Amino acid sequence: MAVAIEDLEVVAGRDALGEKLFQAVLGTMDIYAVYLGDRLGLYAALAAIEPATPGELAGATGTAERYVREWLEQQTVSGILACDNPEAEAADRRFVFPAGHAEALTEVDSPGYVAPFARIAVGAVDPIRELVAAFRTGGGVPYEAYGADLREGQAGMNRNLFLRQLGTEYLPAIADLDARLRSGSPARVADIGCGVGWSSVGIAQAYPNVRVDGFDLDDASVAAAQGVIVEAGVGGRVEISLRDAADPALVGRYDLVTAFECVHDMSDPVGALRTMRRLAGDGGTVLVMDERVAERFNPAAGDIERLMYGFSVFHCLPVGLADTPSVGTGTVMRPATLRGYALEAGFRDVEILPLENVFFTFYRLHV
Numbered sequence: 001m002a003v004a005i006e007d008l009e010v011v012a013g014r015d016a017l018g019e020k021l022f023q024a025v026l027g028t029m030d031i032y033a034v035y036l037g038d039r040l041g042l043y044a045a046l047a048a049i050e051p052a053t054p055g056e057l058a059g060a061t062g063t064a065e066r067y068v069r070e071w072l073e074q075q076t077v078s079g080i081l082a083c084d085n086p087e088a089e090a091a092d093r094r095f096v097f098p099a100g101h102a103e104a105l106t107e108v109d110s111p112g113y114v115a116p117f118a119r120i121a122v123g124a125v126d127p128i129r130e131l132v133a134a135f136r137t138g139g140g141v142p143y144e145a146y147g148a149d150l151r152e153g154q155a156g157m158n159r160n161l162f163l164r165q166l167g168t169e170y171l172p173a174i175a176d177l178d179a180r181l182r183s184g185s186p187a188r189v190a191d192i193g194c195g196v197g198w199s200s201v202g203i204a205q206a207y208p209n210v211r212v213d214g215f216d217l218d219d220a221s222v223a224a225a226q227g228v229i230v231e232a233g234v235g236g237r238v239e240i241s242l243r244d245a246a247d248p249a250l251v252g253r254y255d256l257v258t259a260f261e262c263v264h265d266m267s268d269p270v271g272a273l274r275t276m277r278r279l280a281g282d283g284g285t286v287l288v289m290d291e292r293v294a295e296r297f298n299p300a301a302g303d304i305e306r307l308m309y310g311f312s313v314f315h316c317l318p319v320g321l322a323d324t325p326s327v328g329t330g331t332v333m334r335p336a337t338l339r340g341y342a343l344e345a346g347f348r349d350v351e352i353l354p355l356e357n358v359f360f361t362f363y364r365l366h367v
């Protein structure tokens with residue numbers, strides 16, 4: 001009996017999707033397991049004592065040996081850790097990091113540090129039940145509902161960019177701004193939506209003459225930022241305050257006003273950009289760093305946009321919709337969308353700066 005071409009196509013499509021989702025389930029399990037290793041200090045302890053048996057690692061981390069054994073074996077079959085002696089009795093097997101993996105999972109200052117990826121991925125789905133309800137009602141899920149994992153994962157993802165590249169590569173590439181921030185007369189910077197404060201720290205460390213005021217709407221982020229600036233030794237020149245960026249009462253005069261990866265989260269981005277314009281006056285520089293997405297929707301956009309849509313569905317869009325009214329931007333804020341917001345907020349023009357970054361586009365907003 002002849003089989004219709006359409007039937008073959010249906011079977012092939014069905015099986016290809018099955019395989020794709022099977023691989024995705026494996027990836028999801030890897031992310032959850034990396035989260036456990038990071039959260040419980042298992043990777044940090046293993047890096048210090050490897051090779052280690054399950055009992056030794058459990059002893060070093062205050063965790064239960066039976067769970068740790070299962071996790072170590074899972075990590076090994078997943079290719080994240082390795083086992084020196086797989087033929088030994090379970091309790092006697094010794095586990096180690098393959099070359100490079102300890103750096104990727106434990107060294108916060110390494111450019112290849114990836115553990116925060118797991119933390120933010122878990123944090124982004126923490127309030128999944130609220131999200132299911134929000135899809136039905138059209139309401140949002142507040143930032144606080146995502147908790148410490150999202151907040152710390154977000155901070156960890158951007159920390160190295162802020163501490164290693166912002167003040168040495170990106171801001172110096174804007175010659176007039178760099179000259180102003182380096183000049184003898186003290187400059188002021190307003191860092192809108194500063195989160196836990198690494199961007200404010202990075203700017204203060206790169207430019208010893210500047211004072212930075214960081215503003216954020218989230219209590220827990222502001223509290224964490226107070227600790228971060230003291231620990232980084234810039235507490236005397238950086239101040240963090242709990243403020244809504246769209247608050248018309250937010251005033252001052254600043255040489256640089258920044259918004260790093262936060263405009264797309266805001267329910268009222270035009271109000272926040274209006275504040276930024278006011279704070280910069282006629283002489284200040286306004287800089288927005290936001291997701292590097294294409295000019296328009298493209299089904300074949302690729303992995304970065306796929307990642308951004310993922311964060312949008314689970315986190316940024318519901319967070320943006322938590323207030324009423326809200327424009328509901330989402331993570332995939334296209335350049336034309338930001339341009340529209342900026343013009344509405346009173347800016348004359350938006351320039352995309354020629355700065356290389358896989359994840360972010362840097363916009364300079366001109367008055």
Ligand SMILES: C[S@@+](CC[C@H](N)C(=O)[O-])C[C@H]1O[C@@H](n2cnc3c(N)ncnc32)[C@H](O)[C@@H]1O
Pocket residue numbers: 143154155158192193194195196199215216217218221243244245246259260261262265266267272
């Ligand atoms: C994705 S996080 C980015 C944090 C930080 N800038 C970074 O790059 O890691 C977005 C931040 O924007 C803050 N935010 C959102 N709406 C805000 C508003 N209207 N005013 C001040 N901060 C706001 C959130 O509280 C959150 O800390």
